[in-house]
Amino acid sequence: MVSLDKSEGALDILKGKSKGKRIAVVKGAFSNIPLPDESVDVVLATWAFNPSLPNAEAIFGEMFRVAKKGGKMIIVGNYPAGEYHFIKNKYLLESGTECKFFNEWLLARGFKRKIMDVRVDLRSKSNIEKVLSGQPPLEMIKQCLSERNKTWFGLRVSVFYYKKPSSP
């Protein structure tokens, strides 16, 4: 496993977790992945991308470059429906434009999609206060959870799959 991120703070936490495991922690940018061509069997990206996909061609070009022939890519992102979007709409906020773009962009490039509903469960009021404070989308969810007296909300997600061709 090669775990790549650009955030030193996050990687410091990951380094602590990865002790004794076969995980190489690497700092780097998505648009300049510090790995050789065709060196990876599976490229994963779980909620890794801004759904408006800035610099998308460079990033996906890099993913394609490092994947071996016949290698797989799996990308997880939000689907433009489900409870999370319902909450945003409830509070009179337009929702889903970027998310819809993200989904359509990947489908147009040959990715196959599975849609599923999952839970984001913060488990305690203390965690809700820590995580869902200070930014408008998060404050909305915090308020909704408080009104419903629960610690979780539903999130509809898209799991995208792509297999790099074995021959050019």
Place this chain on the structure above:
Amino acid sequence: MASGIVMNSKRNILEIGDLFAFWESQPEIYEILSQSEDFDKRILRTMMADVSFENRIVLDLGAGTGKFSVLYHQKPN
């Protein structure tokens, strides 16, 4: 309009992806969020059923605090 949130009109807001800069500055808080995502491991189970990770070189792009990197080492319960 729910109390406690002041919004003047319908407008675009940040998607979760646009919050990355916010999370990047607060990795300890991000870690709590990360552990809450896919709480019932549905995504993990689906991916591991669809794609073999065993003896594969896997790149976890945007690994963050490593929630999924660590889970890929274990079979989900």
